Amino acid sequence: MIRAFESSSTADGRRLVAGSTGLREASQHTDVKLTVVAEQLLEHARGAAQPDAIHDALRAGLARRPRLAP
Template identity: 50%
Template sequence: MSPSSPDPHTQSPAVSVDELVAELERVRAENRQLRQALASHAVIDQAIGVLTVLGRISPDDGFTVLREISQHTNIKLSAVAEHVLKYAQGAALPDVLLEEVRSALTRHTGGDRPL
């Protein structure tokens, strides 16, 4: 191999403009999804904190309560979390959520009804 010839081990395969554009779009979509997941995770963590205080339960139990509410009402976990946060700020919970929050907290607090 002469000093001026390229090293075949360091050359990258040729990539078309279309492939680069497709990869850029894929990365942008993934970035949007990760940003949304991060925001949703923060809301869920805050709602767990609210349930922990309301029910005087552990954070693990707070997550379990949040998940049970979501499953029993067929409402997305992030949407339940948003309602719980709004409740903590003074808004009313929809009746279906209020009853399920009470039931779930009662199951995890040994019968005390915190709400």
């Protein structure tokens, strides 16, 4: 059980790093502050529309990343 927890937290950590890197890249490619990109992503998760430029930058960033194993 401990190994399962450790491997799960390692995978979560990799996802967190990949996610924060993606947000940072989207911020840099759109010239929008990182905090604004993060806020807009949260609002989008709650149902708000996401600006096209940020949506496109996030999608492009995800396409460049290798898939993480669960």
